[in-house]
Amino acid sequence: MNPTGYPQGHALLIGVANYQQISRLPAAILNDVNDVAATLSSPDHCGYPPANVVTLLDANATRTAVLKRLDELATRAGPDDTACVFFSGHGGIVGSPGNEDSVLLTVDSDLADIENTSINSNELAAALAQIKAKRLLVFIDACHAGGAAISKSLTDDKGHELKSGYSQNTFAKLAVGSGRALMASCRADELSSVFDGARNSVFTTALLAGLRGAADKSASGFIKVFDLFNYVSEEVPKLIPDDQHPIFKADNLEVNFAVALSQGGKKSPYSPEIMLTVQEELPWSVLEKILVELYPFGPRDQEVWSRAGGDLSRLQFHSTGQAAWHAALRTLKQGGGGSNINFGSLLSAAKEDFSNHPQLAMLQTS
Known part of the structure; x- marks a missing residue:
């Protein structure tokens, strides 16, 4: 038997660039989702079964669809499985200073009715908590710079405005639980960069390289959670010095667990x-x-x-x-x-x- 698969791997990947009523994002956001999906499901890289890697892009990434797919992920991922949730798109900050919270903005989010058309942090945390997998890794690539002038606020054509980004409180909330970790593209006061003409965002460029084997420096045949974050956190500042620093949150994580195969499970006997x-x-x-x-x-x-x-x-x-x-x-x-x-x-x-x-x-x- 050839160890070329990672059947316990499950993923839900969400990307929104062409919002219906909010400032749009560069096409790189959609490339990010497609490229991460292809890497996870490749037998030469992460080895996830293609049927276990679900993507929601643009028009398909409605509030209802995202919550439904999260519920489906909770149903199909068992206790011994590994689950990954990836979101690339807009995040918005709500609440008063000192008591800020965040919302995930789906393609149909409306700034005039943000409470009922977005996914707040409590809803998202509750959906993640339903996932039984003992190993859960959440990636958030939001607060994008590039494209429209959306660096600090989100706007529509009706004069509404919402502060862009995710709060630290939200990051911590989404990482609660044993075996759960969150990796975000930048700090709360930074922007997630997308270079003009680049296929992927800076964060996802580093993430893809890590998943494709660069994070497996010991040639163990597996991509492990701490190794992946260490690689991404070192590579992103090289691509955009001093302006972007990925963050990692984990509430109760003691084991450097595997999240995928590395290069199809290839190991070096001389490691x-x-x-x-x-x-x-x-x-x-x-x-x-x-x-x-x-x-x-x-x-x-x-x-x-x-x-x-x-x-x-x-x-x-x-x-x-x-x-x-x-x-x-x-x-x-x-x-x-x-x-x-x-x-x-x-x-x-x-x-x-x-x-x-x-x-x-x-x-x-x-």
């Missing part, structure tokens, strides 16, 4: 990270990490436990793949899990599936 891991850690610990990575749904994933001679009825049920593997290997070390399974048979079964995996190759069956 310093891989060499040190195998040399310094006990084989059982190394095997557990590898199995969690390759079989994220636990011992039942691809029937690997049964194929290795194990008996699934001897294992306890756990809500996450990581917890299931930890308990299963602990049982195996104590002589349980089935009369015909052992460290060697489990390792051999994994090697049959992933014959080119460098860490597996370094482990010994005896």
Whole structure:
């Protein structure tokens, strides 16, 4: 079996440039969504199943449609999955100074009735909270500079005006929860730049490079959340020095979790990270990490436990793949899990599936 897919990956990507009643944005915003979608669903990059990558562009990105698709994402993404939500478009700031909040502006938003035609931060946070995936990453590329003169305010042709951007309070609210993180294109007092004639915004240019493998500096075969943010936060200021700084918010995030494959899962057998891991850690610990990575749904994933001679009825049920593997290997070390399974048979079964995996190759069956 060739590890060229990331079946647990789900994404909802939203982009609005041609607003019906508000200042329009450059075409790069639509390119951003299309290019991120193509990268996520490419077997040579992130490996998401194309059917799991949903896009809403311009006329299709109404308030009703966005909320409906968020609800669908919550339905299709299970606890062991990874979910990404990407929004590129206008954000607006409402409320009084010191008590500011933000709204996400959909294609049909009306400045004359902003309360009923936008998605406020409480609605968006509630929609995100319904997503069961233990790994959720939200990208917001808003407060755009470029195109119309919309740097600090949004206008329509009726004289209405709304401050452009997102508040820090909103960013923090959207990142609440274990395993949840938010990455935004710029600070609240900055602009998200789009160079004239550029295909993508500055933020998304760096994000795309990171997702296409540049963020995987250790050649682990995975794009991980901290590595991705570190890459983007270093690259954006190089493209536009001193004017734009991406921000990262996480409420309770301790694990540098994977969000996608890197270059289709390509790993380097000479990666310093891989060499040190195998040399310094006990084989059982190394095997557990590898199995969690390759079989994220636990011992039942691809029937690997049964194929290795194990008996699934001897294992306890756990809500996450990581917890299931930890308990299963602990049982195996104590002589349980089935009369015909052992460290060697489990390792051999994994090697049959992933014959080119460098860490597996370094482990010994005896």
